[in-house]
Amino acid sequence: MSSTLRLSQRAEWAEGQPISDLMSRALAEPELISLAAGFVDQRTLPVEPTREALTSLFARESSAREALQYGTTPGFPPLRELLLSRLLDSDACCHELSIDQVVITAGSNQLLHLVSESLLDPGDIVLCAAPTYLVFLGTLGNVGARSVGVAIDQYGMVPEALEHSLRQLSEQGELRRVKAIYLVPYFDNPCGITMPLERRARIVGIAKRWSDGHQIHVIADEAYRDLRYEGEDVPSTLTVDDEGDTVIVTGTFSKSFSPGIRVGWGILPRHLIAPVCSQKGNIDFGSPNFSQHLMAEILTRGLFQPHLTRIQQSYRQKLQTMLAALHLQFGSLPGVRWVRPAGGLYVWVQLPAAISAGPDSPLFDVAVREGVLYVPGEYCYPNMGEPVRPNTMRLSFGVQTPEKIVQGVAALARAVRQVCPCGISGAGPHDP
Amino acid sequence: MSSTLRLSQRAEWAEGQPISDLMSRALAEPELISLAAGFVDQRTLPVEPTREALTSLFARESSAREALQYGTTPGFPPLRELLLSRLLDSDACCHELSIDQVVITAGSNQLLHLVSESLLDPGDIVLCAAPTYLVFLGTLGNVGARSVGVAIDQYGMVPEALEHSLRQLSEQGELRRVKAIYLVPYFDNPCGITMPLERRARIVGIAKRWSDGHQIHVIADEAYRDLRYEGEDVPSTLTVDDEGDTVIVTGTFSKSFSPGIRVGWGILPRHLIAPVCSQKGNIDFGSPNFSQHLMAEILTRGLFQPHLTRIQQSYRQKLQTMLAALHLQFGSLPGVRWVRPAGGLYVWVQLPAAISAGPDSPLFDVAVREGVLYVPGEYCYPNMGEPVRPNTMRLSFGVQTPEKIVQGVAALARAVRQVCPCGISGAGPHDP
Numbered sequence: 001m002s003s004t005l006r007l008s009q010r011a012e013w014a015e016g017q018p019i020s021d022l023m024s025r026a027l028a029e030p031e032l033i034s035l036a037a038g039f040v041d042q043r044t045l046p047v048e049p050t051r052e053a054l055t056s057l058f059a060r061e062s063s064a065r066e067a068l069q070y071g072t073t074p075g076f077p078p079l080r081e082l083l084l085s086r087l088l089d090s091d092a093c094c095h096e097l098s099i100d101q102v103v104i105t106a107g108s109n110q111l112l113h114l115v116s117e118s119l120l121d122p123g124d125i126v127l128c129a130a131p132t133y134l135v136f137l138g139t140l141g142n143v144g145a146r147s148v149g150v151a152i153d154q155y156g157m158v159p160e161a162l163e164h165s166l167r168q169l170s171e172q173g174e175l176r177r178v179k180a181i182y183l184v185p186y187f188d189n190p191c192g193i194t195m196p197l198e199r200r201a202r203i204v205g206i207a208k209r210w211s212d213g214h215q216i217h218v219i220a221d222e223a224y225r226d227l228r229y230e231g232e233d234v235p236s237t238l239t240v241d242d243e244g245d246t247v248i249v250t251g252t253f254s255k256s257f258s259p260g261i262r263v264g265w266g267i268l269p270r271h272l273i274a275p276v277c278s279q280k281g282n283i284d285f286g287s288p289n290f291s292q293h294l295m296a297e298i299l300t301r302g303l304f305q306p307h308l309t310r311i312q313q314s315y316r317q318k319l320q321t322m323l324a325a326l327h328l329q330f331g332s333l334p335g336v337r338w339v340r341p342a343g344g345l346y347v348w349v350q351l352p353a354a355i356s357a358g359p360d361s362p363l364f365d366v367a368v369r370e371g372v373l374y375v376p377g378e379y380c381y382p383n384m385g386e387p388v389r390p391n392t393m394r395l396s397f398g399v400q401t402p403e404k405i406v407q408g409v410a411a412l413a414r415a416v417r418q419v420c421p422c423g424i425s426g427a428g429p430h431d432p
Numbered sequence: 433m434s435s436t437l438r439l440s441q442r443a444e445w446a447e448g449q450p451i452s453d454l455m456s457r458a459l460a461e462p463e464l465i466s467l468a469a470g471f472v473d474q475r476t477l478p479v480e481p482t483r484e485a486l487t488s489l490f491a492r493e494s495s496a497r498e499a500l501q502y503g504t505t506p507g508f509p510p511l512r513e514l515l516l517s518r519l520l521d522s523d524a525c526c527h528e529l530s531i532d533q534v535v536i537t538a539g540s541n542q543l544l545h546l547v548s549e550s551l552l553d554p555g556d557i558v559l560c561a562a563p564t565y566l567v568f569l570g571t572l573g574n575v576g577a578r579s580v581g582v583a584i585d586q587y588g589m590v591p592e593a594l595e596h597s598l599r600q601l602s603e604q605g606e607l608r609r610v611k612a613i614y615l616v617p618y619f620d621n622p623c624g625i626t627m628p629l630e631r632r633a634r635i636v637g638i639a640k641r642w643s644d645g646h647q648i649h650v651i652a653d654e655a656y657r658d659l660r661y662e663g664e665d666v667p668s669t670l671t672v673d674d675e676g677d678t679v680i681v682t683g684t685f686s687k688s689f690s691p692g693i694r695v696g697w698g699i700l701p702r703h704l705i706a707p708v709c710s711q712k713g714n715i716d717f718g719s720p721n722f723s724q725h726l727m728a729e730i731l732t733r734g735l736f737q738p739h740l741t742r743i744q745q746s747y748r749q750k751l752q753t754m755l756a757a758l759h760l761q762f763g764s765l766p767g768v769r770w771v772r773p774a775g776g777l778y779v780w781v782q783l784p785a786a787i788s789a790g791p792d793s794p795l796f797d798v799a800v801r802e803g804v805l806y807v808p809g810e811y812c813y814p815n816m817g818e819p820v821r822p823n824t825m826r827l828s829f830g831v832q833t834p835e836k837i838v839q840g841v842a843a844l845a846r847a848v849r850q851v852c853p854c855g856i857s858g859a860g861p862h863d864p
Contacts, residue, residue, distance in 0.1 A: 005703050006611070006646035008575075011550045014710040023504075045500040051490045058483045068477040068692040072455075106538060106716040113715045118443045135717070142714040143440075179438070214438035260500040262720035271437050278446040282574040283545045283715065284538040285567070288694035291720050 009122075014142045019134060021359075022373060033408035034373040035395040038189065038345055040255055041318075042399070044311045049303035050258065050294070057297045071289035073281045074273075075104025075265075079296040083251075083265055086299075091235040096244060100273055103266045103280065106287045107259070108223045108252035111266035111276075113139050114283075115219060115248055118275040119179045120145040126219075127165055128182045129157045131348075131380030131392070133189045133221065136182060146177075147382035154339075156195035157183060159202045165385060166210045180217045180248075181207050185237055186225040190380045190394035191348040192341025194234065201240035208246055217269075219248045226256035226308055228343040229316035238267060245269045253295055255345065256308055263287070263295045315345070321402040322347055322395065322409065329413035336416070345398040348377070355420050356390040363419045370418075372411035441554075446574045451566060453791075454805060461800075465840035467827040468805040470621065470777055472687055473750075474831070476743045481735035482690065482726070489729045503721035505713045506705075507536025507697075511728040515683075515697055518731075523667040528676060532705055535698045535712065538719045539691070540655045540684040543698035543708075545571050546715075547651060547680055550707040551611045552577040558651075559597055560614045561589045563780075563812030563824070565621045565653065568614060578609075579814035586771075588627035589615060591634045597817060598642045612649045612680075613639055617669055618657040622812045622826035623780040624773025626666065633672035640678055649701075651680045658688035658740055660775040661748035670699060677701045685727055687777065688740055695719070695727045747777070753834040754779055754827065754841060761845035768848070777830040780809070787852050788822040795851045802850075804843035 022036045058064045074080070080102040087097070105111040120126070122144030128137070130149025140147050148169070151161040162181065169175050181203060185195040195203075200220070207216045220237035241247035252264035268276055280286065298304050323340060326347065330336040335352030357363050358376045367374065377392025395412075397405055454468045490496045506512070512534040519529070537543040552558070554576030560569070562581025572579050580601070583593040594613065601607050613635060617627040627635075632652070639648045652669035673679035684696035700708055712718065730736050755772060758779065762768040767784030789795050790808045799806065809824025827844075829837055 004646055006551075007707050008549060008551055008553050008556075010553075011707040011710065014707070014714055039502050042497055042501055045497045047490065047493055047496045047500065050496070050500060054486050054490070058479065058486070061479055064479040064482070065474055065477045066692075068479065068482060068690040069474055070471050070686075070691040106720060110716045117440060119438075119440055121440050121442075124440075139714050142711070214436055254502075258500040258722070259502040260498075260721035260725070262716075262722070275439050275443040275446070278443065279574070282446055282571050284542045284694075288538060288720050288723050289692035290690070290694070290723060290726075293692070294722075 009144070010142060013144050015138065019375065019379070022375060025368075025373065029368075031371065032368065032373050033371055033400060033404050033411065035397070035400065035405070035408045035412070036373045036375045037399060038396050039399045040259055041311070041314060044314050046258055046303075046307045049298060049307050050261075053294055053297040053301060053303055056301060057293060063293070067290045067293035069289065071286050071292060073277050073286040075102070075287060076289060076292040076296060079104060079263075079292050079299070080265075082296060082299045087236065087238075087267070090233060091239050097238070097267065101268050101270060103268060103273070103276055104287050104292055105264045105266060105280070106284070107254050107262050108221060108250040108264035109135060109139070110287070111250040111264055112136055112219070112221065114276045114279045115266065115272070116140060116143050116145065117279045118272060119217065123177060125169065125174065125178045126180045126182050127162060127178065128382045129184070129188070130382055130386035131190050131377060132182060132382060133184055134375070134379045136221070137380070137382060146384055149382035149385035151386050152191070152193065154193065155199050156185070156188065156193045157203060159199065159206060162203060162206055166206070175210070175212065176214065178210070178216055180219050182219045182221065183237065184221045184223070186222055186234070187227060187341050187344025189224070189344065190346050190375070190377065192339045192344050192346050194342055197234050197240060200237045204237070204240050204246055215245065217248055218246055219250070221250050223250065223252045223255060224344045225251065227312065227315060227345065229312055229319055231342045245271065248272065256311070257295070257298065257304060261291045261294055263291050315398065318397040318400075318402055318405060319347075321405050322397040325406045325409035329409050330416070333413070333416065333420075345396050347395045347397065349393045349395055350389070351391040351393070351416065352420065353391050355416065357393045358390045361390070363415055366418050367412055367415040370411040370415045372408045372415070374412065441576070442574065445576050447570065451807065451811070454807060457800075457805065463803065464800065464805050465803055465832060465836050465843065466805045467829070467832065467837070467840045467844070468807045469831060470828050471831045472691055473743070473746060476746050478690055478739045481730060481739050482693075485726055485729040485733060485735055488733060489725060495725070499722045499725035501721065503718050503724060505709050505718040507534070507719060508721060508724040508728060511536060511695075511724050511731070512697075514728055514731045519668065519670075519699070522665060523671050529670070529699065533700050533702060535700060535705070535708055536719050536724055537696045537698060537712070538716070539686050539694050540653060540682040540696035541567060541571070542719075543682040543696055544568055544651070544653065546708045546711045547698070547704070548572060548575050548577065549711045550704060551649065555609060557601065557606065557610045558612045558614050559594060559610065560814045561616070561620070562814055562818035563622050563809060564614060564814060565616055566807070566811045568653070569812075569814060578816055581814035581817035583818050584623070584625065586625065587631050588617070588620065588625045589635060591631065591638060594635060594638055598638070607642070607644060608646065610642070610648055612651050614651045614653065615669065616653045616655070618654055618666070619659060619773050619776025621656070621776065622778050622807070622809065624771045624776050624778050626774060629666050629672060632669045636669070636672050636678055640675075647677065649680055650678055651682070653682050655682065655684045655687060656776045657683065659744065659747060659777065661744055661751055662774045677703065680704065688743070689727070689730065689736060693723045693726055695723050747830065750829040750832075750834055750837060751779075753837050754829040757838045757841035761841050762848070765845070765848065777828050779827045779829065781825045781827060782821070783823040783825070783848065784852065785823050787848070789825045790822045793822070795847055798850050799844055799847040802843040802847045804840045804847070806844065
């Protein structure tokens with residue numbers, strides 16, 4: 001009999017993550033300076049602290065064995081305790097949380113996936129900043145959910161714009177499909193914007209007010225919180241959820257310690273513990289126990305904080321290098337603007353409206369020819385709501401050395417000048 | 433506004449894995465002898481080989497850094513090469529496979545999940561042995577798929593019964609919903625049965641013949657292949673798929689090396705590489721790279737095989753102990769039968785038809801009171817097709833010492849005698 005492949009609806013929905021193509025391109029042309037991938041700096045990976053923690057873990061036969069055995073679905077309890085006590089140290093008002101609410105995942109991405117599985121049916125809506133974290137847009141697409149973009153300003157998602165979107169959706173009879181609002185409150189990916197606590201409180205308030213008949217959750221992706229290079233830490237979005245029923249927080253050690261060990265977590269409202277753990281039980285039965293014991297050892301032995309301080313210094317320097325290079329190269333190009341982040345791994349650049357930076361644009365090709373790769377900003381826009389701005393780029397300063405950052409930005413400027421022979425003075429930093 | 437939690441359809445479908453409740457019970461009553469969990473033996477976990485591999489990995493700054501960095505979605509290429517060359521060593525005719533077809537996952541369970549996501553829509557059907565691996569039944573339920581049980585004999589799923597099920601489903605207009613046939617060909621969970629290669633070939637042939645309009649895949653879960661304690665190895669189910677378009681194989685180092693490191697894999701027909709990797713990209717962006725580098729180091733340095741030989745010896749002894757204890761305790765109880773496996777971690781026991789061993793049965797309670805925990809066999813039956821046999825139990829000999837196995841089986845016999853005061857002689861080993 002003749003037969004053909006019939007995939008699931010899910011498989012049809014799952015576009016490959018566009019960033020994967022960029023990564024492949026970067027790997028295929030190693031002389032390219034990639035300002036695209038959000039990888040962490042290879043040179044500052046924590047070889048010594050990890051070695052020390054492993055030695056300590058293997059000094060006791062019993063602790064080594066435990067790390068090599070199965071764990072539980074929500075994760076290694078001492079690690080969850082350590083995460084909670086870190087949170088309590090910085091955000092005193094989180095004292096009502098219990099470790100039951102902490103779930104360990106394979107990076108924060110898996111938590112985003114588990115929450116999506118638990119809350120979203122096909123056609124359901126998540127409101128996101130426009131632009132927002134592109135990988136999460138893929139996750140939403142994969143479960144058949146719709147992402148609706150909300151306008152941003154220099155402090156992130158604009159509460160009035162959010163209200164406006166909710167009102168519109170309500171008028172269209174779509175409010176019952178709105179299940180969550182997604183925020184990246186610290187040095188967001190892709191814009192580098194940090195949302196002040198008061199604004200987060202307003203957004204959480206809006207979520208609660210519009211929870212008519214069913215709860216609208218706020219997913220606060222706090223993956224970058226530890227990567228602050230200036231200014232004071234801001235308390236977690238958990239602290240503005242008085243009832244503890246609205247905010248879901250995710251975090252990860254992927255950026256702040258090691259993506260290879262790949263330990264992330266979620267802090268969940270009580271009513272989501274069982275659903276999220278059920279999904280996790282069906283997907284992988286719990287994240288690798290060895291990685292969890294290793295991270296617990298790293299935290300217990302005080303090896304995390306000194307490493308964090310070290311990489312903050314390194315990334316601070318690279319961020320300053322990138323901002324200086326942008327000023328040097330683009331300061332005289334009219335209509336080129338960028339955001340000055342206080343942390344994270346990204347700088348968001350906006351070109352004059354007439355210049356597309358999309359993956360099929362002349363600029364993208366010329367940039368590759370000039371030796372530099374960036375993430376086209378249009379990848380970061382939700383599929384509904386606020387219009388896509390194709391004249392945008394996400395630049396990452398995480399992976400490259402300061403020298404390469406300077407060269408990469410110079411190559412980018414050569415490319416922009418080639419496609420836009422404007423050459424007039426003006427422009428400069430901008431929020432956003 | 434008043435609001436209530438509204439979960440996804442998926443969340444409603446996701447029953448907690450029933451085994452989780454048993455594990456919690458075992459943890460809560462530590463004096464219980466658990467013959468339930470399929471954990472591996474804590475005492476034989478590979479502390480020394482892992483230490484040696486870690487030392488070697490950290491001897492070179494560059495290799496340590498690579499392990500701490502992000503990897504790719506399908507996994508670390510050298511590890512995939514190593515897996516492929518292990519397969520070629522044992523199954524020469526797998527030479528047409530390429531490493532593109534090898535995907536690294538967080539245990540073989542994640543591969544089962546990814547394949548389910550890629551192939552199954554709600555209502556789709558997977559044909560399984562009755563009984564079969566209970567965790568996979570949970571995975572199927574979670575995506576809204578239906579499992580249909582097919583009768584088994586001493587060699588596993590019966591081809592004639594499979595044909596019969598397919599004919600029935602075809603007559604009911606359901607053939608187009610049949611997407612896969614699931615096999616656990618080596619020392620299966622829960623029965624300990626190994627399916628001869630000729631029968632696998634027949635089943636693959638049936639899958640191809642009934643692939644009318646769309647491909648019916650055979651998922652061969654070869655998780656236990658390495659855990660053989662007697663007899664000759666049997667080639668992989670891959671070797672009976674001449675076109676290479678039907679069989680999906682999963683494997684894992686969780687049982688044969690360490691569940692904590694948690695490295696499993698899938699070997700996919702070419703047409704499933706992209707869909708499965710897309711799902712994986714959206715779920716976790718690739719399995720923890722550190723674990724993959726560690727397993728690659730273990731294989732490269734020849735640390736895997738000696739460990740495997742060691743645990744084979746240990747499990748062989750425990751299996752013999754359990755079989756001897758069953759003979760001693762149940763040999764005189766009429767109607768009690770069990771399967772004699774040549775490997776794996778499980779012995780399947782069938783009680784007289786009148787005695788239920790279900791989780792709410794008197795036997796289960798009396799057994800716990802007598803100090804022993806088992807997996808009720810009814811958890812292992814698909815929700816359609818062959819009827820559930822509540823008079824069955826899965827016993828695992830993996831975790832307990834030989835002494836505890838003897839005590840556990842004795843406690844179980846006391847419990848059975850209490851609920852079934854039959855006491856007549858007869859019975860004995862049986863297939864199955």
